Amino acid sequence: MTDALWLGWLCANFDVLRRLDPPEAERLLTAVRAGRDEGAHLAVLSRDLDLPAAEDVWRGPDPGPPGMGALRPGRPSADVLVCPGARCQRTVVRRSGVPVPFCAVDGVRLRPARA
Numbered sequence: 001m002t003d004a005l006w007l008g009w010l011c012a013n014f015d016v017l018r019r020l021d022p023p024e025a026e027r028l029l030t031a032v033r034a035g036r037d038e039g040a041h042l043a044v045l046s047r048d049l050d051l052p053a054a055e056d057v058w059r060g061p062d063p064g065p066p067g068m069g070a071l072r073p074g075r076p077s078a079d080v081l082v083c084p085g086a087r088c089q090r091t092v093v094r095r096s097g098v099p100v101p102f103c104a105v106d107g108v109r110l111r112p113a114r115a
Contacts, residue, residue, distance in 0.1 A: 002032050006039040007105065008088035009046065009054035014104035020049065032105055054089075081110035 002010070010017075010028060017025040024045075031038050046053050081092040084103050092101055092110055100109045 002036070002038045002042070004088045005054040006042045007032060008083065008090035010038075010042060011083070011088060011090050011104040013046075013051060016049070016051070017045075029104060080113040082113045084108050084111045 010032060014025060014029070017028070028038055028042070043053060045051075079094050081094055081100060083090050083106075085106050087105070090103075090110070091113070094100070094112075102109055
């Protein structure tokens with residue numbers, strides 16, 4: 001199974017991947033949905049596309065449990081959106097007027113975090 005960091009990376013970058021290489025984007029999505037480990041391939045792909053690696057995007061000093069990286073003291077948890085399946089580290093701070101992003105793996109919108 002692809003680890004939480006790379007799964008979040010795939011979800012956050014899926015639209016870019018689909019635009020650059022539609023067949024590869026769909027192959028990766030099918031693979032991770034089937035539970036196959038694509039982390040090593042995603043690492044190579046991030047370098048080839050000159051995108052930040054998952055470790056650079058998601059790991060902070062203490063990212064906490066999967067999906068809770070953006071929760072910080074003083075920020076209401078309702079302002080933080082996380083993976084609906086709690087499988088990855090993807091977090092998005094909700095912005096007014098911006099649609100809630102979708103999870104590429106589950107095909108549903110990210111959900112508010114629960115502190």
